[in-house]
């Protein structure tokens with residue numbers, strides 16, 4: 001109540017005050033008019049009209065000055081980049097990058113409004129490449145541009161595509177986007193962001209990729225790489241596949257492009273970082289894989305389909321035995337057994353599927369193809385990975401039933417897209433952001449398209465020095481020897497020691513069996529018992545005598561289940 005009374009009193013006081021002020025004002029105005037009338041000698045009407053006219057003019061001038069002042073203020077705040085943006089549609093995408101603020105103040109008589117400022121270069125490039133619509137923009141405040149130092153010199157653009165779009169929209173149009181930057185698809189790489197689907201990381205090189213070689217990686221770099229490196233990407237980072245578990249690799253490319261060197265690099269990296277594994281090598285080029293003979297469980301240098309078939313048979317049998325162990329574990333409700341990884345690497349694989357045109361030759365080729373398909377498809381589950389190389393990626397060089405099974409593909413330079421499809425898959429050019437192998441530079445040896453998990457990456461295989469490879473091989477041999485020595489005494493180990501102590505390459509079954517405690521008199525039974533005890537299939541020497549070669553015993557000792 002008290003408060004209300006107080007308010008009423010306050011408003012009465014206001015009223016009196018204002019009335020007094022008004023009367024005072026009127027008296028002053030009247031006085032000024034009277035003074036002007038006396039000074040100018042005018043009538044009352046003329047004096048009033050003159051004063052009103054002068055006041056109106058002064059008011060108009062004040063309004064005009066205020067409007068100008070506001071326009072001047074707004075003009076000063078408007079960014080140069082925003083003004084440029086209006087014409088940026090026609091500017092070349094390679095124009096110098098301008099820093100632009102997030103928003104612009106629009107001048108004029110209306111209240112100032114805040115709007116997003118487009119990044120002129122990226123907005124123009126992506127609109128022209130039809131990644132974004134003409135009415136969409138790449139916001140300048142969402143763009144980060146960083147230079148990438150040499151070698152692999154270029155620029156990295158990190159930006160957000162407009163809402164409703166993702167980095168895949170850019171990836172799908174990477175060719176046209178590259179064109180807008182005045183370069184080719186080969187100069188351009190997209191990186192996927194893990195934090196935001198709209199985030200796009202675009203790398204644009206200043207010069208053709210792999211123009212300058214990158215130094216071969218060190219042991220430490222290989223060891224710390226998350227996966228198996230296959231080569232350098234365009235800015236010199238190691239690139240490869242995350243694992244070879246349940247995966248096989250097909251490598252295609254014309255002759256002398258660097259396939260064997262790339263696979264030598266792969267084997268070297270596997271020996272450094274993949275842990276313990278068994279290596280089966282079939283050197284169809286006779287000396288392409290020889291450096292790794294000492295560490296291989298089985299090494300063959302041959303272009304004979306029969307040799308290929310015998311290796312495929314051996315590995316299929318090994319795969320089948322592993323499947324049986326898995327079934328056994330499931331039946332007994334035990335955890336799934338783990339197996340030592342096995343790599344079967346075949347250089348110049350096409351030769352092994354060729355036939356002489358006769359019916360018998362065709363039948364042999366079909367049988368071999370079927371066994372190879374089975375190996376590549378089924379053995380993945382049991383840890384046997386196949387790597388096949390071919391310099392003849394022609395339609396029928398490696399049968400479709402075999403090549404369809406490869407998860408990873410590498411294609412070096414080939415002359416046509418048709419040939420590239422054989423190496424990379426029939427639908428390769430319909431995938432996201434494909435890289436066309438015929439566009440690679442054939443003078444850059446080892447440059448290749450790696451296609452894994454639907455993503456294409458341009459890499460260049462490693463070219464390790466012989467000394468480095470020998471060092472790695474010697475380390476592995478020493479490790480294998482130590483493991484063998486430290487392991488329990490087995491009949492196989494005893495047999496090896498026996499042959500080595502006598503300096504023999506070969507020992508007949510008739511001599512080895514009694515030395516290992518087999519007293520069976522029947523030669524057939526004795527042979528079977530010894531083979532079972534050793535876990536090795538016997539062979540024959542030059543004279544046709546059954547027995548065991550030291551190399552086979554070593555190979556069996558190196559390999560696990």
Ligand SMILES: Nc1ncnc2c1ncn2[C@@H]1O[C@H](COP(=O)(O)OP(=O)(O)OP(=O)(O)O)[C@@H](O)[C@H]1O
Nearest residue numbers: 254255256257258259260261391445446461462463
């Ligand atoms: N990454 C690389 N850097 C430098 N030189 C390389 C690279 N890769 C391969 N080379 C060189 O290119 C030549 C051919 O290499 P390689 O023998 O590996 O090719 P290929 O494709 O296996 O050939 P072919 O199919 O005829 O057997 C070799 O002289 C090799 O030293």
